[in-house]
Amino acid sequence: MLTYYNSLLQGDNGALKRALYKSIGFTEEALSKPLVAVVNSYTNATPGHAILNLLQDQVVRGIEAAGGTAMLFSTIAPCDGIAEGHEGMRYILPSRDLITASVECMVRAHCFDGLVLLGSCDKIVPGMLMAAARLDLPTVFLNGGPMYPARWRGKDWDGNIITEAIGWKQRGEIDDAEFQRIEDLAEPCVGSCAMLGTANTIGMVAEALGMSLPGCAAIPAVDSKRLQAAYETGRAILPLIRNGITARKIITHESIENAIRLVMAVGGSTNAIMHLQAIYREAGLGTLPLGAFDRLSDATPQIASVYPASPYDMVDFYEAGGVPAVLRELIPLLHTDALTCTGRTIGEELKAVLPSPRPEVIRPLSEPFAPTGGVAVLTGNLAPLGAVVKPAAVPSALHVFHGHARVFQSEQEACREILAGHVESGTVIVLRYEGPKGGPGMPEMYRPMKALEGMALSGSCALITDGRFSGSNRGLFVGHISPEAADGGAIALVEDGDEIWIDLSARVLTLQVDDRTLYNRRAAWQCPEKDVPEGWLQIYRSISRSAAEGAVLR
Numbered sequence: 001m002l003t004y005y006n007s008l009l010q011g012d013n014g015a016l017k018r019a020l021y022k023s024i025g026f027t028e029e030a031l032s033k034p035l036v037a038v039v040n041s042y043t044n045a046t047p048g049h050a051i052l053n054l055l056q057d058q059v060v061r062g063i064e065a066a067g068g069t070a071m072l073f074s075t076i077a078p079c080d081g082i083a084e085g086h087e088g089m090r091y092i093l094p095s096r097d098l099i100t101a102s103v104e105c106m107v108r109a110h111c112f113d114g115l116v117l118l119g120s121c122d123k124i125v126p127g128m129l130m131a132a133a134r135l136d137l138p139t140v141f142l143n144g145g146p147m148y149p150a151r152w153r154g155k156d157w158d159g160n161i162i163t164e165a166i167g168w169k170q171r172g173e174i175d176d177a178e179f180q181r182i183e184d185l186a187e188p189c190v191g192s193c194a195m196l197g198t199a200n201t202i203g204m205v206a207e208a209l210g211m212s213l214p215g216c217a218a219i220p221a222v223d224s225k226r227l228q229a230a231y232e233t234g235r236a237i238l239p240l241i242r243n244g245i246t247a248r249k250i251i252t253h254e255s256i257e258n259a260i261r262l263v264m265a266v267g268g269s270t271n272a273i274m275h276l277q278a279i280y281r282e283a284g285l286g287t288l289p290l291g292a293f294d295r296l297s298d299a300t301p302q303i304a305s306v307y308p309a310s311p312y313d314m315v316d317f318y319e320a321g322g323v324p325a326v327l328r329e330l331i332p333l334l335h336t337d338a339l340t341c342t343g344r345t346i347g348e349e350l351k352a353v354l355p356s357p358r359p360e361v362i363r364p365l366s367e368p369f370a371p372t373g374g375v376a377v378l379t380g381n382l383a384p385l386g387a388v389v390k391p392a393a394v395p396s397a398l399h400v401f402h403g404h405a406r407v408f409q410s411e412q413e414a415c416r417e418i419l420a421g422h423v424e425s426g427t428v429i430v431l432r433y434e435g436p437k438g439g440p441g442m443p444e445m446y447r448p449m450k451a452l453e454g455m456a457l458s459g460s461c462a463l464i465t466d467g468r469f470s471g472s473n474r475g476l477f478v479g480h481i482s483p484e485a486a487d488g489g490a491i492a493l494v495e496d497g498d499e500i501w502i503d504l505s506a507r508v509l510t511l512q513v514d515d516r517t518l519y520n521r522r523a524a525w526q527c528p529e530k531d532v533p534e535g536w537l538q539i540y541r542s543i544s545r546s547a548a549e550g551a552v553l554r
């Protein structure tokens with residue numbers, strides 16, 4: 001009788017399991033090898049994931065070539081872009097924890113020996129990395145890769161040109177025919193969106209953590225090297241299984257700090273903060289406070305600049321050397337002994353990396369775009385537990401801003417008033433009851449920021465919220481305000497006309513209203529009721545924690 005690597009298949013007690021697998025067509029020889037779960041979030045309803053079945057085929061080939069047997073299953077992959085602007089956006093962040101749990105359930109039920117995770121977009125990638133940290137099995141992650149940019153009027157754009165074009169059309173700068181043309185060219189191929197949004201930021205995070213093969217995060221989705229990376233990813237899982245290198249040996253306090261440094265150095269999405277907090281917790285490392293991000297931001301120069309912070313898109317970033325080129329510059333700041341999924345340390349992997357050939361995209365550490373990181377944490381009486389901002393996407397003229405509040409209770413109301421021309425320069429738009437509990441689901445306030453751009457107000461207004469933002473947003477936006485309004489945070493007490501100060505250099509967000517007035521407002525405050533559909537959103541609202549803790553579940 002063959003010896004079975006997988007403990008579940010051994011001996012007489014393994015006979016039923018072996019028989020069930022044989023009914024599908026697995027042979028004795030295949031079942032004797034390490035069983036590798038390939039977790040594929042393929043769907044033809046999401047452009048970032050439409051490439052994943054091709055990658056899965058290559059991963060399976062790599063696993064089999066290295067002496068393993070691949071077993072496939074799927075998980076959900078909702079698209080932020082398709083969910084934005086309606087109730088579906090409230091499900092996007094909560095889907096992260098469903099993905100984690102779905103992977104956990106299947107893997108623990110079948111006792112697989114290792115995992116290859118295939119994902120691409122905003123909450124799918126962190127959900128998968130959280131599952132890897134929770135399960136603590138040998139794991140390698142592969143993202144689907146970014147799409148190419150759109151080309152319009154001699155300039156490269158990402159798909160968010162459409163939302164800006166709504167404002168251009170509203171102001172009469174383009175007609176219906178040109179608007180249709182923009183729609184048709186905005187998303188030219190499969191892949192995650194072409195800018196440095198959450199999808200590509202977390203793909204980079206996976207590489208900086210050591211959970212992906214070096215150099216793979218930024219390979220475009222339609223490049224043949226993406227298929228080669230998939231094959232090598234499949235091969236890479238077998239040595240991890242045989243050597244007992246599990247996810248928690250790679251996802252450590254040190255590798256998390258390396259990933260935070262990477263996010264700060266590239267000016268990544270603000271959503272990376274809550275996802276890294278969640279991954280940290282799932283790895284059994286405890287609570288990762290917002291202060292850790294601010295400390296590392298202060299000590300990490302921004303050395304890469306990618307859209308929306310600059311004209312350069314993810315393909316430019318790939319051509320500039322991608323994540324390895326950034327990490328090479330950060331070597332003096334990194335924990336270089338952190339282990340990667342290659343079995344080597346990140347320091348060893350970086351020895352052969354050359355300087356970036358495109359310094360307009362990735363600069364040396366000695367010549368940064370900014371002396372501190374591209375993501376920052378603000379505090380003050382409006383956000384005693386913290387708020388998150390992306391200085392890399394904020395024009396320097398807005399780094400210190402004060403204006404009078406205009407309060408909205410919904411994203412739809414804010415967009416309607418902005419596009420109707422009812423918001424003036426110098427306004428601080430306040431969008432509240434959009435946190436993890438208040439939303440519920442902490443939706444992105446993507447459309448109001450894009451509406452401000454389209455109405456030529458993004459250089460003279462600010463927007464603050466207890467909700468989130470898209471990684472594609474630019475302008476002065478502050479999110480994740482904690483405590484959120486639904487928990488009685490100070491943002492619930494703001495009234496129209498109140499003066500608000502935002503100072504990115506001093507890291508403060510303050511409401512210029514005296515304590516006695518705020519005390520009286522609090523005494524009269526009642527949290528508004530929201531109609532929430534029965535199901536997951538109600539469950540999520542009851543068990544989610546503050547954005548300051550990563551919006552994790554209790």
